[in-house]
Amino acid sequence: MNIILMTIFGFILDLILGDPYSWPHPVKLIGKFIDHLDRKIESNEYPEKVQFQLGICLWITVVGVTGLVTGLIMYLAHFNYWVYMIIGTYLAYTTLSVKGLAFEGRKIIKSLKKEDIKTARHQLSMIVGRTTDDLDEEEISKATIETIAENTSDGVIAPLFYLLIGGPVLAMIYKAVNTLDSMVGYKNKRFKNIGEASAKIDDVFNFIPARLTWVLMTFTTFVMRLNFKEAWQVGKRDHNKHRSPNSAYPESVVAGALDLQLGGPHVYFGDVVDKPYIGNDSGKTATVADIRKTIQILYVTACITLVVFCAIRLIFV
DSSP states (O other), X not given: OHHHHHHHHHHHHHHHHOOOTTSOOHHHHHHHHHHHHHHHHOGGGSOHHHHHHHHHHHHHHHHHHHHHHHHHHHHHGGGSHHHHHHHXXXXXXXXXXXXXXXXXXXXXXXXXXXXXXXXXXXXXXXXXXXXXXXXXXXXXXXXXXXXXXXXXXIIIIHXXXXXXXXXXXXXXXXXXXXXXXXXXXXXXXXXTTTTHHHHHHHHHHTHHHHHHHHHHHHHHHHHTTSOHHHXXXXXXXXXXXXXXXXXXXXXXXXXHHHTOOEEOOEEETTEEEOOOEESOOOOOOOOHHHHHHHHHHHHHHHHHHHHHHHHHHHHHO
């Protein structure tokens, strides 16, 4: 029952507070730790095989330290029930990104409505790995929709999944795995070898959550009276149209529900990556209204997921 309460209160905190930039945040610390180790390793100076081995060591170190520190904090907090619950709730809150995702999306909406493309490009660059310098208004809208959809799985469904299985410790381990992938899991020259292990292990951790996201998001489109039949069919057809075995699940649901075509070639660090298209080529232009609907799908999916996962834990644990 403690884990359920931590998760619920952490979820409520996230809806209220989001991720204030100035607040201390465990995931930010994990990111700084990864960056520090990566700079120390200087893997590009080694042969490819050694780079891959160093990448495994990087993964073990980051995930191991994250799990040990979080586990130690929770263990030491056991001396008092309320301290234990407060710390556990705070850690649970920091693994979730519902309001944070919505906040970033709304900033871009505001800039696009002002026709401030330059600011919108910069804001988008803060939440995506691709190059945004030459994107027009529709491309910015599509990229925003894609990242909100994809992170509905990575930033909400997956953390809730691991929170309700193993509490804050397992959820924080997941965040370490996911942060490693987002920082070193690129397939470019710089990270191809050192990040290979991080990218593949992240795929494993997100395998079940991504598929649950497909089902839960499709149900959400039904609740919201969107085109849920198309959301399901496009999800079923296009879920593998991505270099990641997981990312296309949420993206394809949103593409179907909003009658958009997402994906396609993107530029990463100066290199063009030829990604498949997701969704039907209806000719519809992505707009700020579609970003708003994607944010609504995010919120409703998050709430439905919390209820479903808590109910399953109550029944079976």
